[in-house]
Structure formats: structure tokens, C-alpha cells
Amino acid sequence: MTINVGFIGPGIMGRPMALNLMKGGHKLWAYARRPETLQPLTAAGATACATPAEVAEHADVIFTIVSDTSDVQSVIFGEQGLIRKARYGTVIVDMSTISPTATKDFADRLAEKGIEMLDAPVSGGETGAINATLSIMVGGKTDVFERVKPLFECMGKNIVHIGGNGAGQVAKACNQICTIVNQLGAAEAMLLAERAGVDPRAVAEAVMGGFGASRMLELQAPKMIARDFEGKVESRLHHKDIRIVLDLARAFGIELPASAAAADVLERLQRRGGARQDSAAVFSVLDTA
Amino acid sequence: MTINVGFIGPGIMGRPMALNLMKGGHKLWAYARRPETLQPLTAAGATACATPAEVAEHADVIFTIVSDTSDVQSVIFGEQGLIRKARYGTVIVDMSTISPTATKDFADRLAEKGIEMLDAPVSGGETGAINATLSIMVGGKTDVFERVKPLFECMGKNIVHIGGNGAGQVAKACNQICTIVNQLGAAEAMLLAERAGVDPRAVAEAVMGGFGASRMLELQAPKMIARDFEGKVESRLHHKDIRIVLDLARAFGIELPASAAAADVLERLQRRGGARQDSAAVFSVLDTA
Numbered sequence: 001m002t003i004n005v006g007f008i009g010p011g012i013m014g015r016p017m018a019l020n021l022m023k024g025g026h027k028l029w030a031y032a033r034r035p036e037t038l039q040p041l042t043a044a045g046a047t048a049c050a051t052p053a054e055v056a057e058h059a060d061v062i063f064t065i066v067s068d069t070s071d072v073q074s075v076i077f078g079e080q081g082l083i084r085k086a087r088y089g090t091v092i093v094d095m096s097t098i099s100p101t102a103t104k105d106f107a108d109r110l111a112e113k114g115i116e117m118l119d120a121p122v123s124g125g126e127t128g129a130i131n132a133t134l135s136i137m138v139g140g141k142t143d144v145f146e147r148v149k150p151l152f153e154c155m156g157k158n159i160v161h162i163g164g165n166g167a168g169q170v171a172k173a174c175n176q177i178c179t180i181v182n183q184l185g186a187a188e189a190m191l192l193a194e195r196a197g198v199d200p201r202a203v204a205e206a207v208m209g210g211f212g213a214s215r216m217l218e219l220q221a222p223k224m225i226a227r228d229f230e231g232k233v234e235s236r237l238h239h240k241d242i243r244i245v246l247d248l249a250r251a252f253g254i255e256l257p258a259s260a261a262a263a264d265v266l267e268r269l270q271r272r273g274g275a276r277q278d279s280a281a282v283f284s285v286l287d288t289a
Numbered sequence: 290m291t292i293n294v295g296f297i298g299p300g301i302m303g304r305p306m307a308l309n310l311m312k313g314g315h316k317l318w319a320y321a322r323r324p325e326t327l328q329p330l331t332a333a334g335a336t337a338c339a340t341p342a343e344v345a346e347h348a349d350v351i352f353t354i355v356s357d358t359s360d361v362q363s364v365i366f367g368e369q370g371l372i373r374k375a376r377y378g379t380v381i382v383d384m385s386t387i388s389p390t391a392t393k394d395f396a397d398r399l400a401e402k403g404i405e406m407l408d409a410p411v412s413g414g415e416t417g418a419i420n421a422t423l424s425i426m427v428g429g430k431t432d433v434f435e436r437v438k439p440l441f442e443c444m445g446k447n448i449v450h451i452g453g454n455g456a457g458q459v460a461k462a463c464n465q466i467c468t469i470v471n472q473l474g475a476a477e478a479m480l481l482a483e484r485a486g487v488d489p490r491a492v493a494e495a496v497m498g499g500f501g502a503s504r505m506l507e508l509q510a511p512k513m514i515a516r517d518f519e520g521k522v523e524s525r526l527h528h529k530d531i532r533i534v535l536d537l538a539r540a541f542g543i544e545l546p547a548s549a550a551a552a553d554v555l556e557r558l559q560r561r562g563g564a565r566q567d568s569a570a571v572f573s574v575l576d577t578a
Contacts, residue, residue, distance in 0.1 A: 125500065167487045180474075188466050191543060202450075207467050212505075214503035214504065215500050249481065252484040286544055
């Protein structure tokens with residue numbers, strides 16, 4: 001069944017995701033703050049819209065994947081926001097990584113107008129977006145999740161309905177704890193191996209066969225060893241995410257010491273001018289210490 | 290080819306490892322500080338010895354897997370130690386997790402007597418020991434590694450020759466960084482999910498599909514969620530290991546912030562009386578904070 005789909009935010013992640021929705025046979029209405037970034041989508045048959053409101057005029061399910069909480073807020077509630085034209089029953093699916101608390105608030109405000117919302121942040125990076133193998137963590141009502149599921153299946157593989165509105169963002173925050181902490185652990189292990197005069201490749205291979213194995217070690221150790229920090233997942237995004245985590249921890253009165261340690265290293269990386277470097281560059285913070 | 294094998298330290302790990310060596314067709318001479326712990330090995334055909342020296346009288350390749358650096362030292366160099374009876378060309382393979390620096394020193398002292406040494410610490414826990422799927426990280430000469438390799442293959446799957454003497458222990462230290470740090474990350478993620486009122490099982494499932502995936506999350510999240518901290522890998526061992534890591538870091542003048550955070554949590558767990566609990570009990574330190 002062809003669905004009229006809206007898409008807002010065709011960045012590194014959003015562009016391949018939108019293309020995969022079109023490959024799935026769906027009609028796409030797209031908006032970007034910088035209209036030139038829509039070109040790959042219009043070339044594939046999408047209709048460019050001048051405002052989020054215009055997207056909402058045509059689409060029944062609208063995906064947003066933008067940088068942070070304030071971007072989501074203005075896309076939905078801004079002067080030209082989705083809410084101006086969204087109809088009763090329209091579904092807004094936010095795939096950005098933002099605050100779970102703000103997400104719940106957005107969902108409540110939309111519900112008052114009969115507009116449904118899902119939070120559906122992703123993990124798996126650009127490769128996962130291109131190959132439609134993203135992990136998608138969804139918060140919202142079960143029946144809305146079921147309606148949108150065929151569209152999620154165009155973009156991802158491990159699609160988990162976590163709970164009510166905001167629960168997807170909580171899961172993503174937890175995902176980022178593991179991602180960011182494991183990455184720092186990998187950096188520390190690779191650095192120690194090097195300083196001890198031992199081949200870090202052999203160490204990474206050995207560790208991948210035992211209890212220390214992680215997706216981050218597998219993906220990031222080669223970059224750290226090669227000092228290849230060209231931005232794929234830029235460190236500023238991890239920095240933003242770990243601050244969401246620590247804000248939540250503060251709100252719940254819990255202590256997350258490994259996350260706090262990682263936040264500190266990411267903070268130092270930002271101050272050193274590494275915001276646009278790949279998150280693997282946390283290695284370089286320790287390497288020069 | 291049947292090899293005359295020595296085995297010292299038939300604990301939770303050592304016992305199944307020794308049994309797997311016998312299953313491989315090798316003759317076993319075994320010693321334990323508490324002789325009654327040798328019973329499962331003698332029942333399978335091993336010969337009990339009264340001292341390490343007696344093991345060295347009979348065996349050409351001798352495996353040791355004991356608790357810490359001082360235990361290895363007394364097994365090798367003590368009054369009844371291996372060195373009293375080991376012959377020129379005897380190979381001592383230490384599979385304990387101990388200091389890389391001390392290991393190098395032991396190897397040098399043994400070399401003076403024509404005794405070969407490998408350090409070959411393992412990862413994979415009791416299950417890996419029973420199923421002969423351990424990851425084995427080996428330091429020492431290549432020709433000695435090649436000679437012992439068939440015996441390693443009776444006990445493990447991912448057998449990596451890392452480098453010279455001590456390199457196996459460096460790799461194990463790196464492995465423990467990843468293991469212990471990833472476990473703390475998993476604990477923080479599971480705790481945040483619970484406090485946010487979200488099903489931690491669903492979160493763990495989602496995270497395992499993305500960049501946050503790790504062997505520790507997979508194995509330990511269920512224990513944390515169930516508050517099942519019965520000792521498998523006792524936290525005192527992680528505590529010992531992370532102190533080896535921080536000693537190395539100090540020696541090399543590097544900063545390992547995630548390892549330091551994990552060491553602090555493990556230290557608090559020891560002080561709370563959790564030394565014999567499973568290392569997953571780091572969760573409980575944060576849970577009551």
C-alpha cells in the first residue's frame with residue numbers, strides 16, 4: 001500500500017532513510033532547512049516543500065530527523081510548523097535523538113489536536129541507514145506503532161516497541177550510554193596496548209573473541225589505531241547525547257560514573273576543536289594526556 | 290601425540306580446562322594447594338602430586354592458573370616450586386591474570402635456567418572453559434607458542450599470539466578494560482531504563498541491535514534486571530584486574546578515565562562486602578546511590 005510520507009531533515013542519516021522509504025514504494029514530500037540538500041530526494045521522485053506545514057498538507061505519516069530538541073520543537077510547533085496543517089490522525093514520527101522529557105511534552109501537546117506522535121530514534125550509523133539495517137527504538141501507542149511499522153521496515157531491521165511516548169528516547173539514551181562508554185573503553189584498551197609496546201590489532205582481535213567484545217571495539221579500534229578521525233558520527237553528537245543522559249540521571253537522582261567520565265572526555269574533545277571529528281577521536285584526548 | 294602435561298590450580302576455570310586437556314589425550318600431573326580439589330581430575334585419570342616440584346619432575350609442559358602475581362611467584366620460585374625440578378626445555382604456561390611486568394621478570398629468570406615461559410591468560414569464563422571456547426592471549430617466543438598450540442586448542446578457540454613475554458598479560462589487561470568498562474556501561478543503561486519507568490529487557494534488546502551491543506550487555510543485563518548476583522566471575526577478580534590496569538597506566542603515565550571510574554565502583558562493592566558476588570553486582574552499587 002502506497003502511503004503519503006513526509007520527510008524532514010535529509011542529512012547523513014535522513015537522506016538514505018528517505019530514499020529507502022521511496023524504494024519501498026511510498027510517495028515522499030520533503031523539507032530541508034537548506035533546500036539544496038533535497039536534490040537527491042527530488043531526483044528520486046520526491047516533491048520538495050517550502051515549509052514543514054506544506055509537508056503536513058500532503059503527508060499522512062511525517063518523519064523528522066534533525067539535530068536536537070529545539071529543532072524538533074520548531075519543525076513541529078514553529079510558525080511554519082507541521083502543526084499548522086497536520087490533520088486529525090496525522091502521525092508525526094520523530095527519529096532524532098532528543099530529550100525524552102521534551103518528547104513526552106510534544107506528544108501531549110499534539111494529542112490535544114488529535115495528532116499522533118511516535119519517538120523512534122535509531123542506532124546503526126550511516127551504513128545502517130544506507131543498508132536499511134538500523135536499530136529503531138520506538139515510543140508511543142501500540143496501534144500507532146503497528147500502523148507505522150511497515151514504514152520502519154523500509155529503514156531498519158531491529159525494530160523494538162519500547163513503551164509509551166518518550167520510551168524510545170529513553171532507550172536511545174541507554175543505547176548511547178553503552179555506545180559512548182564502550183567506545184571510551186576501546187580507546188583506553190588500544191592506548192594501553194600501544195604504550196606497552198604490544199600490537200593493538202592483535203589485542204583487538206583477541207578481545208573480540210572474549211568477554212570484552214563490543215560493536216564499538218570492532219568498528220572503532222581500526223580508526224583509533226590508524227588515527228583516522230574523519231567525521232562519520234561526529235563527536236558533537238555524542239557530546240549532545242551524553243548530556244541528555246546526564247540530565248536524565250540528575251532528574252532521577254542517580255549516579256552514572258562511566259557516562260560522566262565519557263562526558264568529560266567528550267567535553268575536552270569539543271574544547272580542542274574536535275566537534276566535527278568522528279567520535280573515535282576521544283582516543284586522541286587520552287593519547288596526548 | 291600424547292604430551293606429559295602438568296596442571297596447577299584446578300579452580301572454577303582450571304578444572305574444566307584440565308579435563309579438556311585429558312580429553313585431548315594427554316597425561317596429566319596435577320597439584321592444588323587444597324589436595325581435595327584434585328578429586329575430579331584424579332577421577333578422570335590424572336596423577337595427584339604433593340608439590341609443584343613433583344609436577345615438574347614428570348611434565349614437559351606445565352599450566353598454572355592461580356589467583357594472583359604472588360601465587361604464580363610461589364608456584365614457580367617457592368621452596369617446592371616448579372623451578373626445583375623443571376628441566377632444560379620445560380615449558381611453563383601461566384594462564385592466570387597477573388601483572389605483565391612481573392610476568393616478564395619471571396620469564397627472564399626462567400630463561401637463565403633454560404626453562405621456557407608463555408603467559409596465556411584467558412577470557413570466556415566458566416562456560417568458555419567447559420566448552421573449550423576460551424579466548425587465549427599468548428605472550429612468548431613464536432616457536433614455543435607453536436609447540437604449545439595443540440594444547441591450547443584443547444581449551445580454547447580464539448588463540449592469538451600477541452607478542453613476546455608479557456604481551457599476553459597486556460592483552461588481558463586490555464580485555465579487562467573492555468569487559469569491566471562495558472559492564473559498568475550496561476549497568477548504567479539498565480538502571481536509567483528502570484528509573485525512567487521503561488522495560489529494561491526491551492531496552493537491552495534494542496541496544497543489542499545497534500552500536501551499543503556488547504558481550505557484557507548480552508550476558509549481564511539479565512542478571513542485573515533479576516538482581517541475580519550469585520558469583521560466577523567474582524567481583525574481587527575484576528577488582529584485582531582493574532588495579533593491574535591502573536598500575537600499568539600509572540607506569541606509562543596515561544590517563545584511563547573509564548577504567549578509573551570502574552575501579553572506584555568495584556572498590557565500593559568490595560567495601561560493601563560484595564567481593565564474592567558476581568561482577569554484575571556493580572549494578573547494586575549504583576542502584577542504592
